[in-house]
Amino acid sequence: MDLDASVRNYKDRLRILLILYFFGEPIADADRPNAVRIFRTETRIQKIDFLIRNPDYLAYELLLIAKTDPALRPAIQSIVLEIFNNQEPMFRRMEMERFFFGAYEDIDDVISFLKSIGFIEFSSKKSSDFKTIGKQYFITRMAEQKILNQLQQLPKLQWYADRCRLIHQYFGDLSGTQLKVAQYQIDEYRNTSYNKFIGTIEEMTRTEFLNLYAAEL
Amino acid sequence: MIFDFDDFVEKLHSSDPDKLPLSELKQLLNLGDDYTRDTPISTGKRLVLDRISFWGKKSGSEGQPYNDEPIAFTQKIETGVNIWIADNFKGKSSIFKIIKFALTGRNRIKPNIKKWIHHILLSFSINDRSYTIYLDTEKSLKATLFNGVLEDISQVGLRTEDAVFTATSEAKYEKLIEDFFFNQFSYYSLKWTQKASQKDKDELVEAGASWVTYFESIFLESRDSASLMFGAQSKKIFQMLLGLEFTYPINRLSVEKEKLQYEKARQASLSEAQISKRKKDQVQLQTRLKEIDEEIKQLTMNDSPVDTNQLIAEYEMLIKDIQDHNRELLAMEARVRTAKSTLAEVEGKRESRLSEIHRLNREIQKTDKRIADLEEFTQIGIFFSNLDIKQCPSCDHTVTEKKKAAAAHSHTCSLCNDPITDEDIVDKEEYDQKISNLSVYKANLVKDLTRLNQDKADAHYEAAYNEVIKAEQEKSGLRSVETLNERLRQVNSELETERSRPKPNQSRQNELIAEKAVVTYRLGQDSPDQAEATDDIDVKIGFLTAAVEALNTQRFQLSGKVLKRLAELMLQEIQQLGLTSITQVMITQSFDVKYQQDGELIAFDDIAEGEQLRAKIAFYLSLIQLDIEYNFGRHTRFLIIDSPAKEEADLTYMEGLSAVLQAIDERFGDRLQILIGTAERTLTDIVTNQYVTPADAFVF
Numbered sequence: 001m002d003l004d005a006s007v008r009n010y011k012d013r014l015r016i017l018l019i020l021y022f023f024g025e026p027i028a029d030a031d032r033p034n035a036v037r038i039f040r041t042e043t044r045i046q047k048i049d050f051l052i053r054n055p056d057y058l059a060y061e062l063l064l065i066a067k068t069d070p071a072l073r074p075a076i077q078s079i080v081l082e083i084f085n086n087q088e089p090m091f092r093r094m095e096m097e098r099f100f101f102g103a104y105e106d107i108d109d110v111i112s113f114l115k116s117i118g119f120i121e122f123s124s125k126k127s128s129d130f131k132t133i134g135k136q137y138f139i140t141r142m143a144e145q146k147i148l149n150q151l152q153q154l155p156k157l158q159w160y161a162d163r164c165r166l167i168h169q170y171f172g173d174l175s176g177t178q179l180k181v182a183q184y185q186i187d188e189y190r191n192t193s194y195n196k197f198i199g200t201i202e203e204m205t206r207t208e209f210l211n212l213y214a215a216e217l
Numbered sequence: 218m219i220f221d222f223d224d225f226v227e228k229l230h231s232s233d234p235d236k237l238p239l240s241e242l243k244q245l246l247n248l249g250d251d252y253t254r255d256t257p258i259s260t261g262k263r264l265v266l267d268r269i270s271f272w273g274k275k276s277g278s279e280g281q282p283y284n285d286e287p288i289a290f291t292q293k294i295e296t297g298v299n300i301w302i303a304d305n306f307k308g309k310s311s312i313f314k315i316i317k318f319a320l321t322g323r324n325r326i327k328p329n330i331k332k333w334i335h336h337i338l339l340s341f342s343i344n345d346r347s348y349t350i351y352l353d354t355e356k357s358l359k360a361t362l363f364n365g366v367l368e369d370i371s372q373v374g375l376r377t378e379d380a381v382f383t384a385t386s387e388a389k390y391e392k393l394i395e396d397f398f399f400n401q402f403s404y405y406s407l408k409w410t411q412k413a414s415q416k417d418k419d420e421l422v423e424a425g426a427s428w429v430t431y432f433e434s435i436f437l438e439s440r441d442s443a444s445l446m447f448g449a450q451s452k453k454i455f456q457m458l459l460g461l462e463f464t465y466p467i468n469r470l471s472v473e474k475e476k477l478q479y480e481k482a483r484q485a486s487l488s489e490a491q492i493s494k495r496k497k498d499q500v501q502l503q504t505r506l507k508e509i510d511e512e513i514k515q516l517t518m519n520d521s522p523v524d525t526n527q528l529i530a531e532y533e534m535l536i537k538d539i540q541d542h543n544r545e546l547l548a549m550e551a552r553v554r555t556a557k558s559t560l561a562e563v564e565g566k567r568e569s570r571l572s573e574i575h576r577l578n579r580e581i582q583k584t585d586k587r588i589a590d591l592e593e594f595t596q597i598g599i600f601f602s603n604l605d606i607k608q609c610p611s612c613d614h615t616v617t618e619k620k621k622a623a624a625a626h627s628h629t630c631s632l633c634n635d636p637i638t639d640e641d642i643v644d645k646e647e648y649d650q651k652i653s654n655l656s657v658y659k660a661n662l663v664k665d666l667t668r669l670n671q672d673k674a675d676a677h678y679e680a681a682y683n684e685v686i687k688a689e690q691e692k693s694g695l696r697s698v699e700t701l702n703e704r705l706r707q708v709n710s711e712l713e714t715e716r717s718r719p720k721p722n723q724s725r726q727n728e729l730i731a732e733k734a735v736v737t738y739r740l741g742q743d744s745p746d747q748a749e750a751t752d753d754i755d756v757k758i759g760f761l762t763a764a765v766e767a768l769n770t771q772r773f774q775l776s777g778k779v780l781k782r783l784a785e786l787m788l789q790e791i792q793q794l795g796l797t798s799i800t801q802v803m804i805t806q807s808f809d810v811k812y813q814q815d816g817e818l819i820a821f822d823d824i825a826e827g828e829q830l831r832a833k834i835a836f837y838l839s840l841i842q843l844d845i846e847y848n849f850g851r852h853t854r855f856l857i858i859d860s861p862a863k864e865e866a867d868l869t870y871m872e873g874l875s876a877v878l879q880a881i882d883e884r885f886g887d888r889l890q891i892l893i894g895t896a897e898r899t900l901t902d903i904v905t906n907q908y909v910t911p912a913d914a915f916v917f
Contacts, residue, residue, distance in 0.1 A: 006594070007590050007591070007593070007594045010593075010594050010597040010598065010601075011593060011594075011597065013597070013601065014597045014600065014601075087582075090582065090586075091582075091585070091586055091589060111610070112610035112611070113610070115608060115610040116606050116607065116608055116609065116610045116632065117601070117604045117605070117606060117607060118604075118605075118607035118608060146600070150599075150600060151600065154596040154597075154599060154600060155596075156589070156592045156593050156596045157593065157596050157597065157600065
């Protein structure tokens with residue numbers, strides 16, 4: 001495996017793990033003594049992942065929130081400013097292809113890996129036509145310990161945890177389908193055809209910011 | 218120019234005072250005002266074609282499939298270089314021949330096409346005055362020159378009051394249009410002598426260069442490329458175009474000399490009988506001559522000569538002013554050009570610098586991202602290190618400690634059993650090294666960027682840009698030459714009026730002069746004393762030869778600068794056209810052009826065939842430039858060059874030609890007009906005014 005693919009592979013593992021952890025809900029289930037959190041549906045993983053990988057979309061959707069909720073405007077202004085000041089749309093961007101139902105990337109390998117090292121458990125049901133549905137991911141205590149104890153000591157990975165918290169703060173309550181609907185509001189996203197990379201909306205975000213705050217990004 | 222005729226004659230006479238009385242020598246050499254007729258100073262006039270239109274019908278003949286297709290061709294023509302691009306035999310040359318027909322009355326259109334053309338309308342301007350020539354060629358020629366612009370033949374009937382003249386035959390039109398252009402450009406007919414064409418006549422007649430002859434210096438056809446100028450009278454054309462001082466008297470006296478030489482030869486063959494038979498007329502003729510001389514003397518005394526000296530002085534002053542002004546303008550243009558090329562250079566540097574800055578910024582960003590990726594990679598590696606494989610993600614079976622130990626021992630994967638190589642083990646140190654290398658690389662990029670950002674290029678650009686603006690402003694602020702030109706035209710026309718004003722007793726005087734010429738001629742011809750007469754003729758021939766030589770020498774001295782400048786311009790043009798092997802151009806006293814090639818002086822005819830056309834184009838371009846840059850010469854500043862690339866289309870030549878045409882268009886576009894016809898498509902898009910006909914299509 002070449003270095004680029006390895007880097008990507010590693011990043012995928014970390015991101016997906018953190019999404020499952022930060023967006024999962026605490027549980028206590030006697031049948032699964034190792035599980036501390038549960039995360040439902042793969043769609044939700046994909047949609048949250050999209051926001052992490054595309055800071056310009058995140059900023060844009062934050063601006064849409066600010067538009068409808070004036071109370072949040074000052075906070076969102078400084079978040080968006082920081083995203084752009086740090087050149088995140090360029091530095092942090094990891095392109096994602098559009099699939100049938102929006103942004104999607106095969107994460108089976110990642111899930112398998114996390115499962116093999118005992119970080120997650122996984123269950124699904126088969127529908128009558130043998131499609132896998134209702135995927136549930138359980139985060140184990142071991143994973144939680146690792147995240148709580150070791151992640152803080154790795155400064156370069158802090159961004160991922162912070163970003164998850166941020167997205168959770170503004171979009172944590174939304175289901176995968178709701179997130180998808182929100183993302184579909186954006187032309188560039190909606191108009192990207194099947195199997196093509198979803199393009200950047202940096203310029204559109206800058207315009208929106210200018211309209212809202214009368215200042216340039 | 219001031220010319221003292223008496224002094225000139227006396228000096229000639231003193232060289233051999235006993236041969237001929239001074240009064241007779243004066244009579245022999247007297248040409249009146251015509252000694253000072255020539256001036257090399259430009260008239261400032263130029264010919265510009267504005268539009269050529271013609272109508273007719275492509276009447277078919279046997280084997281030709283033209284179904285009486287109508288022709289309605291019209292083409293606006295601009296100042297500067299105009300290029301017609303079309304394949305060979307598609308009508309380019311015909312357009313030029315139609316233009317020539319309209320401008321000279323000489324019809325050299327191909328016979329089959331001649332039949333097709335029924336009406337021609339050609340608008341042109343001489344300085345700010347517009348004229349239109351209309352030719353009705355359907356039956357016998359009917360030609361009219363109009364003042365002003367006629368847009369369409371429908372206006373011909375409505376504008377009769379604007380007609381300058383109308384001619385109803387080719388011969389008449391040729392004469393009238395010649396008078397018109399001779400007058401406009403101060404041309405006149407330089408003469409030569411030739412035997413009468415009738416075999417039974419033993420006479421020498423005068424022939425003269427016509428407007429058609431001079432037009433050969435305007436219309437350069439590719440077939441003529443083997444001679445520098447057209448025909449046997451090429452030097453006459455050259456002299457006329459230069460208008461050097463004394464050209465007229467040199468020509469006139471040379472013709473007289475030739476006539477005397479012929480007379481001498483003829484007399485030698487006269488029989489004794491004829492001599493005695495004519496002897497008796499002598500006394501009568503002598504008496505009549507005395508009477509005539511007496512009467513002329515009387516008339517001349519009554520005729521107070523008008524003083525035109527003041528006008529001439531003002532004229533020369535104005536010319537000097539205009540020349541000064543032109544020099545100033547040219548210097549300013551040179552400055553603008555230099556400023557522009559400096560700007561272009563600085564701009565080029567600035568652009569490459571900006572694109573380098575852009576590249577460096579992107580490279581720095583990329584490196585930053587790469588470093589960040591690798592740092593994340595190693596830290597994620599740490600995060601997931603020291604983890605045991607616990608379960609198969611496929612079958613959910615637990616991986617036992619025993620299995621793991623066996624896998625470790627055999628260096629295989631405890632899940633898939635594939636061998637594990639060193640490559641699969643991430644070595645943190647290796648990646649740290651990569652990161653540190655990238656950091657050094659980035660630091661170098663930043664250093665380069667800083668250096669580029671400190672570059673003063675922007676300041677240079679500002680300075681160069683300001684210089685262009687400043688030079689342009691100063692150029693546009695130069696005083697207008699129009700007022701000077703206007704005054705020059707006034708003075709010129711006053712002078713002309715003065716000269717052509719019928720003086721009192723003029724007609725009687727003219728009659729007497731004419732009669733005197735006849736009587737003198739008959740006296741000379743019928744001299745009873747053959748030996749004495751022949752001696753007399755010899756003396757006259759001797760004096761004429763000396764006079765012509767003296768005038769020639771004076772002309773060459775006076776014109777040294779003009780000829781030197783012309784030679785320099787020719788060399789410059791020739792080299793730009795790619796003939797760098799020619800290192801010097803010289804113009805001799807007898808108007809031969811000599812080229813120095815490989816250390817030897819050669820004539821135009823000795824230049825390699827493939828290079829003659831270039832030398833020729835260079836010759837005419839430099840004549841025009843002489844007028845534009847130094848205000849010398851009388852070229853109309855209008856050229857037609859048909860197929861300049863036909864025979865010499867090698868790469869250097871084409872590049873040279875393109876460059877020269879482009880440069881001429883850019884530098885002199887508003888001061889000359891050149892029409893070019895070519896089949897060479899590499900000449901496409903080198904100038905703005907081009908008329909491209911697609912491959913295989915007809916121009917009309």
